[in-house]
Amino acid sequence: MAKKNKTTIKDIANVLNISGAAVSKALHNDSRISEKTKKAVRQVAKNLNYQPNHLASALRSGKSKLVGVIVPRTNSNFFAATIHNIEEVLNEEGYNIIITQSNESYKKECANIDTLLFTQVDGIIASMANETVDLNHFEKIKAAGIPLITFDRGENDLNVDYIGIDDYDSSHVIVNHLVEQGCKRIAHISGFKRTRIYNNRIRGYIDALQKHNLPLENELLLESDLSTEDGRKKMQQLLNLKNRPDAVYVAGDYAALGALQILNEKKIKVPQEIALVGFGDEPFANMVTPKITSVNQHSYKIGRIAAETFLGYSKKTKIEQSLNKIILDAKLIVRESSLKNYNL
Amino acid sequence: MAKKNKTTIKDIANVLNISGAAVSKALHNDSRISEKTKKAVRQVAKNLNYQPNHLASALRSGKSKLVGVIVPRTNSNFFAATIHNIEEVLNEEGYNIIITQSNESYKKECANIDTLLFTQVDGIIASMANETVDLNHFEKIKAAGIPLITFDRGENDLNVDYIGIDDYDSSHVIVNHLVEQGCKRIAHISGFKRTRIYNNRIRGYIDALQKHNLPLENELLLESDLSTEDGRKKMQQLLNLKNRPDAVYVAGDYAALGALQILNEKKIKVPQEIALVGFGDEPFANMVTPKITSVNQHSYKIGRIAAETFLGYSKKTKIEQSLNKIILDAKLIVRESSLKNYNL
DNA sequence: TATCTTTGCTTAATCGTTTAAACAAAGATA
DNA sequence: TATCTTTGTTTAAACGATTAAGCAAAGATA
Missing domain, CATH: 3.40.50.2300 (Response regulator)
Structure with a gap:
């Protein structure tokens, strides 16, 4: 911060021949300062291009x-x-x-x-x-x-x-939607269990399956770091199953994208063979082919x-x-x- | 900032019965302070969980x-x-x-x-x-x-x-690449001319065309705000031409994505019918189908x-x-x- | 022994603002 | 007229650090 002779409260005070305190109060619109003084202070402040020193005020006021x-x-x-x-x-x-x-x-x-x-x-x-x-x-x-x-x-x-x-509820909404579409084996590529939001999504997924009397199988629930790369891996893993899912609910859009890439590469029809739902509504969800169903988080x-x-x-x-x-x-x-x- | 009785230099000074100045210097490893004092100061600072007040030091030092x-x-x-x-x-x-x-x-x-x-x-x-x-x-x-x-x-x-x-040179590299691929009518969806980088890309595009004895036609050079939406519009405009381009160089990946969407929707084969190059190497360039050639900006x-x-x-x-x-x-x-x- | 240097610290001013306390002048009240 | 309020301002002390200047004590030099 070069000392480009910055204007201070003192400079304004000197011009008007009043105290620095008065200037400070005038600038803060204190009720005890006359309109006349306030106007003058504001004018001089403008003329001198006064910029308050934030550090000083923060130091003094504690904010x-x-x-x-x-x-x-x-x-x-x-x-x-x-x-x-x-x-x-x-x-x-x-x-x-x-x-x-x-x-x-x-x-x-x-x-x-x-x-x-x-x-x-x-x-x-x-x-x-x-x-x-x-x-x-x-x-x-x-x-x-x-x-x-x-x-x-x-x-x-x-x-x-x-x-x-409401992550728990979101999972219900997703599973409901997939069931409506006729899906019967719904897999979930989830985030880390220890992270609250992902845990809630997992619980929601499990409870929603139960509600619809759908099978809850360990092989259909995979924990992931939700990167695109890991989305690819986990999707590949699901495809290797003897009994493949007919829908995959991925807890993050980046991972959903990875999953979609694998599905596209393997020429598996989405959503006809496997339906896909992401989470987060990232802009690219609307850009890829097919466009990915996702959850908007407000x-x-x-x-x-x-x-x-x-x-x-x-x-x-x-x-x-x-x-x-x-x-x-x-x-x-x-x-x-x-x-x-x-x-x- | 609640006054959670924050430890100050003064507190440390009081404990050791030395001056605040000595504490400050000790903490800054001043050569004029004895090792013994420095050690003591550091110890007390640690014990009292001293956190320097950044505002005060910034105010005083001007940094x-x-x-x-x-x-x-x-x-x-x-x-x-x-x-x-x-x-x-x-x-x-x-x-x-x-x-x-x-x-x-x-x-x-x-x-x-x-x-x-x-x-x-x-x-x-x-x-x-x-x-x-x-x-x-x-x-x-x-x-x-x-x-x-x-x-x-x-x-x-x-x-x-x-x-x-080097934006000017980047355009050359792109045009060279497209020419190598056999493209003869190369369009450019550019950014705003008044912005230096886009201006340079435009100049590079024009000069590179000339170098290859390719036609420079006004209808092939469209100025854009480079949003996905505008990329769609400008691509549509290019498709409406009597004489369509066989390659499009878009000055930004988001707009390139919009262009690609239109091409995909119209079932125009990329790159066979129209080749596409973007700029910026956004991650999605590698995610969409087909993957978009782009320029990495380091x-x-x-x-x-x-x-x-x-x-x-x-x-x-x-x-x-x-x-x-x-x-x-x-x-x-x-x-x-x-x-x-x-x-x- | 007298003087100079070095070492290790203290004192006090300062950064630019805010704010509690003091105070003079003018107006209101009894 | 004497006292109280209100208005508009000043004074001075912070805020917590940095730093120039000063100074005493110890060590070095002649």
């Missing part, structure tokens, strides 16, 4: 007006959109956000948290890495006395706010609600983490890959 | 140790990867980054810059929005006396560092170099913007969409 955001990655449509909406809501209230990526790594997530606490953020909005099991680093945030809001990937053990979709709402939840805390003087769980209904977007009577 | 990054959007693989690499390099040197998105909007870009300057970043690494023509807001950064490094989307008029690929290198360029300035006391233009060679990734003798 950095910065909110940290931690996501597994930004190059997913869901997270990019969520971030965008968080930003929109917070910007309006004068907050800026610092985005950090964990790249699904527990270690990086720890580093992210240290970084953000070091930067004196006023709060953190986070979605957890796949790898994360131990939660001590999140406890650090609570210990620092700033609000922590989790979304999409959260944990029950962590006693904090959470905004996400990135718009989730981002806004997360931001607003934070703002709720920021307005109170005392933080009483009150365990707000906001669960949204997910929306199944039915496309070619699961619509058996679809005519190309 | 926020924060670098702003402005990108058109984060949900593109190129930008996400670039950001990741910038972060990696800067983190090592104790810098953190603040990511902001312009969403290709000039207005948002202005707001981003204000935000970053307000946050007292030590430098800004930026890639410009499509909409941006006027450059006053970037001049603001220079006026603030902090380094500005541009990448991918820069402007000649702005006298600052730039890291990008997000890895670009991010690292941008960050290192910034670090170069940060180590000097005085900033002398020296107009470093670093141009990397792009790499053509040949895939099914342009390989005429490819057997599916």
Whole structure:
């Protein structure tokens, strides 16, 4: 930061021959400052191109007006959109956000948290890495006395706010849809069991099968890291079964894409021979052939609600983490890959 | 920031009965402090879980140790990867980054810059929005006396560092490849002419055609915003021509995808009837059918170099913007969409 | 022994803002 | 007229670190 003779409050005060305190108050529209002075201050501030020193005000007031955001990655449509909406809501209230990526790594997530606490953020909005099991680093945030809001990937053990979709119910909606299409052997390529959202989807899948009196077979339930590569592998595994499934529900679109690639390569007709459903409604789900049926997670709402939840805390003087769980209904977007009577 | 009785330098000083200055110096490994004192300070700091107050040190030293990054959007693989690499390099040197998105909007870009300057970043690494023509807001950064490094989307008029690929040459490589494949009427769905990189690609396209004695026809050169939607439109427009092209070079992968969708829908064989080349090597280029030939932009290198360029300035006391233009060679990734003798 | 250097620390100012407390002047109330 | 309120401002002390300058004690040099 070169000392480009930046204008300070003192400079404005000198011009008008008043105290710095008066200038500060005038700029904050304090009721005890006369309109005349306020107007003059604003005018001079403009003339001198005054830019408040954020560091100084943050240091003094104890509020950095910065909110940290931690996501597994930004190059997913869901997270990019969520971030965008968080930003929109917070910007309006004068907050800026610092985005950090964990790249699904527990270690990086720890580093992210240290970084953000070091930067004196006023709060953190986070979605957890796949790898994360131990939660001590999140406890650090609570210990620092700033609000922590989790979304999409959260944990029950962590006693904090959470905004996400109803994963358990989503599985029901998906299975119902596949059954309606006439599917009888529905496989599930799931995420890691230890991650709450994937666990819920698995439970939903199992219960929905039972509801429809469909077989629940171990060979039809495969745990995956949900990468495209692993989606290919797991699909291959399903194809190797003596008794193949007639539908596959994949817990993530990237893995669903991998599965689709294998099906296309093996010239297996989708959805006629095997129906396919993904999760996340990534843009490419609508781009590939056939288009993949998927679940939309309301990135718009989730981002806004997360931001607003934070703002709720920021307005109170005392933080009483009150365990707000906001669960949204997910929306199944039915496309070619699961619509058996679809005519190309 | 709740006053969770955070440990300060003073607390450490009190425990050891020395001055705060000594503590500060000890923590910075000042040579004038004895090893004994340093050891004691480090121990107490650890015991009390001391976290330095970043705002205070930033205020005093004039360095926020924060670098702003402005990108058109984060949900593109190129930008996400670039950001990741910038972060990696800067983190090592104790810098953190603040990511902001312009969403290709000039207005948002202005707001981003204000935000970053307000946050007292030590430098800004930026890639410009499509909409941006006027450059006053970037001049603001220079006026603030902090380094500005541009990448991918820069402007000649702005006298600052730039890291990008050789767009002019990339067009040559693409056209050469298509000619090799036997294409004789090569169309170009380009980005906006006013944006430097797209302009360079257009110039390269034109010159390469001339080099091969191929016709340059106005109807084969269409300006686009490079969205998937517009890619569809422009492809449709090309198909409506009396004399259709036998190859289409699209300046962006998203638009190339739109073009491919139309071609697939119209049952036009790619690449047999019309060959297709995109730009940017987005992951989906490798996911769709047929896989799209595209140009890899070295997000890895670009991010690292941008960050290192910034670090170069940060180590000097005085900033002398020296107009470093670093141009990397792009790499053509040949895939099914342009390989005429490819057997599916 | 007298003087110079080095070592290891302290003091105090500073970064630019916010804010509690003080206070003078003007207006309201009794 | 004496006292209380209100209005509009100033003073000065923070916030938590960094850093230039000062200084005492110990060691080195002549």
